[in-house]
Amino acid sequence: MFTKGNLFKNCWKGAAIIARSTIGKIRGTYDQLSRTEKKVAQLALDNPAVVSEMTIKELASATGVSTATISRFVKRMDYSNYREFTMALAHTAAEMTPQQNSFPELAEGDSLATIANKTFRFSINSLRATNEALNEDDLARAVIKIINAKTVAFFGLGGSAVAALDGYHKFLRTPLNVTYHPDYDIQLMQAARMTAQDCAIVISHSGRNHETLEIVRELKRNGVAIIVITSYSGSELAQAAAVTFLSLTDEVKYRSEGMYSLISQMTILDSLFMMTVLRSSSRTKPVLTRVRDVIEQTRYDS
Amino acid sequence: MFTKGNLFKNCWKGAAIIARSTIGKIRGTYDQLSRTEKKVAQLALDNPAVVSEMTIKELASATGVSTATISRFVKRMDYSNYREFTMALAHTAAEMTPQQNSFPELAEGDSLATIANKTFRFSINSLRATNEALNEDDLARAVIKIINAKTVAFFGLGGSAVAALDGYHKFLRTPLNVTYHPDYDIQLMQAARMTAQDCAIVISHSGRNHETLEIVRELKRNGVAIIVITSYSGSELAQAAAVTFLSLTDEVKYRSEGMYSLISQMTILDSLFMMTVLRSSSRTKPVLTRVRDVIEQTRYDS
DNA sequence: TTGAAATGTGAAACTTCTTTTCATATAATA
DNA sequence: TATTATATGAAAAGAAGTTTCACATTTCAA
Incomplete structure (x- = not known):
């Protein structure tokens, strides 16, 4: 035995x-x-x-x-x-056997598995770098603003629309009032309607997109608390923010449009979501469960 | 070429x-x-x-x-x-290494920085697990289907809509004809219009969402090549696919809706995108550059 | 329900792999 | 040269691993 x-x-x-x-x-x-x-x-x-x-x-x-x-x-x-x-x-x-050396660029001769491995490695590195750049102080200020806001609105255009949509989706699971619309004009109108009691989460990789800046100026005029997620701390966008989170990534050939920064941005949003849930859990949990039930209903079993 | x-x-x-x-x-x-x-x-x-x-x-x-x-x-x-x-x-x-497999639970007493660290850790672990489950064979078959497709359509509802939107965004940078619409009815109509010359990329965390399955059945009727990204290899969805990619993640308290799988799914899409670009680079590069120029125009400085 | 058909399972037969025994060869020593 | 110690491979014995087969369970259509 x-x-x-x-x-x-x-x-x-x-x-x-x-x-x-x-x-x-x-x-x-x-x-x-x-x-x-x-x-x-x-x-x-x-x-x-x-x-x-x-x-x-x-x-x-x-x-x-x-x-x-x-x-x-x-x-x-x-x-x-x-x-x-x-x-x-x-x-x-x-x-x-010789250790896998530190990561080179993607090359045209790479096998498919190598391309995939490198892509995942890059993503992981971006997450690591982004994680290291976070600090408790910013997190605390952001969570307070989110929890106390009458409405939390997400703003993001182009590639960052994906992150904004994701943030909106996640926060739908909380009892907070959340808002997002993919269309620029509607985002701008939404910004115009907001007040000092609200909180805006603005996502932009470069921080220099015309339309996004227009939205931020509008928000600023209204005294809205602005949380920015971007890759460049020096941008006008970052300057306007009450709290700025940086998504960091090693820029790579073929990839200047910040594709890697996207998952970093989303993981920042995810962190904010988890904090919000855990910091206001007795209020949130029932809603979380209710949302889960709704999702279950769209499935054909269990 | x-x-x-x-x-x-x-x-x-x-x-x-x-x-x-x-x-x-x-x-x-x-x-x-x-x-x-x-x-x-x-x-x-x-x-x-x-x-x-x-x-x-x-x-x-x-x-x-x-x-x-x-x-x-x-x-x-x-x-x-x-x-x-x-x-x-x-x-x-x-x-x-021993540290790689530890998956700590989130706890209510955690400090904000700890919550963020754990969230990033979870994400990194999900990426790692997903990466390990990929194999060259599936990647090769998927890339062939994508490259040879007359149209590549993305399908995703609920949480997976984010991933589908992201995939659509990425592949807009290639010369391929790509399609995505967030609305279920339009996705279904789109599925009905597709043929054996096309390729569908279907994303669903659980693989058992009613509507998603309806779309897949329609695609199947039309003989469309289906690439599935899901977290469960046993689902009907996975069975219907020509190629299935798994986004793997350790399920965690508060998180049964597959939030971590999202970034894994996106990184799979990212890998497919990079492969498509690198395998057809002479044809694609001009388009990539053109797209980049368009993005530059929306910025106030270069 | 009910009865195929398909699938999953363990016992045991069977195959392959590893160890031990034993007879023989070789080398070292007196 | 006879004696003893050591080394070696063939083959038997013993383990480990695989396949077959009969039975149990599940699935699915009628």
């Missing part, structure tokens, strides 16, 4: 062996080995990754010795069986 | 180099597995390092299933035998 105790015992046994690299162990024992065993050792040293995938038979015929000799060889190396030996060999082989 | 031959050549090269991670593979197949197989998958996900050292019998008694089932399980995961599976598992287990 197999028990947890057993499980952990095996685990430790393995750990003890891994402590010293397999290859080091072979090197260290090398001259104590017999002539045939040296052939095995040599192949394992030269090609650890390949050998680690071989069965004992394959290794036997590859080295021209019997399986018996190999079995004895691994025992002499202090492994309890051949399987343990190949696992350990694979392990050290993996550690030795 | 890109050709099919070219695509496949690169495709194979990539496939050989970047194997999909074992854990990603298990996660991606998880809900297609049977009840007993899930037990095996669960233990492998929870304890990859320990499982990788077990014999098939040990794993069988640890999970309470037969060795036969496990043998079939690893074949289903595309490994040629159990040994290959444990080797691969050991390999990916070694690559994962």
